[in-house]
């Protein structure tokens with residue numbers, strides 16, 4: 105939506121958007137910051153993917169919700185608005201992408217955002233004074249602020265990191281600062297509604313005569329002309345899609361932009377004949393552009409959860425299990441836009457290895473068994489291992505059921521009596537790599553998603569340190585004041601982790617943060633690339649991929665601010681390239 109909205113600012117450019125899901129931009133389930141888990145597993149909102157069994161993680165399938173609606177996963181995400189580091193983006197340049205550096209991308213982060221300062225009370229309670237307003241966008245479409253409804257645990261969060269000597273040392277928006285802090289969320293503070301791609305980019309543009317959005321349009325493949333373009337590249341002429349079982353073709357005069365996300369973009373390319381010759385032949389698909397890199401290089405953030413019992417009197421998401429409580433909260437939100445459904449968590453800690461007490465951990469240096477392109481990625485990760493964030497620590501103020509790794513409906517709640525608090529420790533820069541590939545030429549058959557979690561042994565080593573650090577945080581005041589036994593009494597099913605049992609526990613209960621990336625990597629072709637540094641698919645004259653699948657290397661933190669930034673940049677380049685061609 106970001107690209108379409110920007111391009112149609114020019115009345116001479118017409119854009120048609122094909123979206124498989126429906127428009128839910130007026131739906132409380134999407135707009136309420138506290139209701140997002142209600143959408144998981146529901147086919148009206150969520151593709152509800154699962155990985156193939158993960159052989160390094162107890163053979164489990166891992167759930168992968170993805171937004172199936174206008175605005176995609178920005179409509180179902182947790183509203184965390186956090187940022188990549190400078191090094192993360194500079195790495196993309198180092199890997200061979202010209203004109204990619206933090207300095208060059210920074211204006212586009214700003215372009216997408218309107219930061220809205222909270223009240224003086226919120227600033228003090230949530231310790232938001234770290235914000236440097238000049239670093240933020242102040243007039244972009246996505247509204248971004250702090251939750252103004254929160255409890256004592258939220259207030260305790262930044263103070264706990266302060267007591268541990270690892271409070272945030274600046275505004276992480278600068279791509280440098282590290283430490284524990286309360287992050288912003290993408291919410292309109294006036295009405296307490298999610299601000300996301302559909303409300304922020306689509307709605308203001310929806311009346312333009314040069315923008316047409318077709319919802320319920322399931323793209324089956326991209327169409328190519330059977331002749332070559334000017335530069336010897338294949339021409340994309342449009343797409344075929346189906347609506348309610350009827351198929352249609354739509355023509356594109358200038359460009360086709362594929363933004364179906366890290367799971368569907370490689371799937372659509374392969375269905376269209378772009379991918380590995382062997383795989384396409386096996387599935388009876390004619391090869392249009394041969395490229396073995398399509399669908400490879402899958403990366404994801406995984407995390408380990410640890411659950412605690414809270415002291416009596418602390419309200420948590422567990423209270424929603426009480427029907428009366430939920431109905432009252434729902435009524436209050438619908439009527440006044442306030443109450444427990446008008447808010448969400450915002451507790452982050454971006455921490456380096458020395459900050460979590462693992463300064464002695466040695467990052468891998470021998471990449472002899474890796475391909476040259478992967479070795480280049482590993483080299484950058486290892487060089488910066490001790491200065492970059494190794495983890496993002498965050499919280500869910502409520503119980504989780506980590507045994508339901510493959511079922512998000514059950515994962516974010518418990519059947520237990522009581523109130524709980526869950527700490528999550530995310531592995532920020534994984535070394536494991538996987539893939540997404542079609543299993544059939546039938547577009548309705550989901551692709552095989554295989555992130556190969558923990559296939560690189562270093563990931564387990566690092567995640568173990570992260571899990572042990574979470575326990576230290578939980579035992580530290582003032583957070584520990586709100587946890588039973590000062591952070592030593594676990595939710596049933598969890599137990600004290602130590603050097604001896606932590607690895608087994610992680611293999612069993614690791615979860616995805618639902619951040620798949622990298623499957624149509626922006627890299628030089630010979631280094632594993634699918635698109636070039638201007639998003640153009642290799643071997644084609646006029647097809648670009650613009651979504652998280654082009655990230656060549658996983659950044660720290662949550663992905664959405666980076667997805668908006670690259671989409672803003674892509675729109676500029678599409679306009680620029682169009683002008684050059686005239």
Ligand SMILES: Cc1cc2nc3c(=O)[nH]c(=O)nc-3n(C[C@H](O)[C@H](O)[C@H](O)COP(=O)(O)OP(=O)(O)OC[C@H]3O[C@@H](n4cnc5c(N)ncnc54)[C@H](O)[C@@H]3O)c2cc1C
Nearest residue numbers: 124176177181182183184323364365368651652662663664
């Ligand atoms: C549950 C969840 C929680 C998250 N929490 C956060 C968070 O708190 N903060 C954060 O920064 N990030 C978060 N993320 C990640 C972030 O939302 C995503 O990385 C980002 O939205 C990805 O954008 P994208 O454009 O690559 O793909 P998507 O947003 O997934 O968009 C792809 C779009 O393509 C459509 N599509 C797919 N296939 C087809 C087809 N065949 N035909 C037509 N349309 C199709 C989809 O329906 C969808 O609308 C979360 C993600 C999830 C799933």
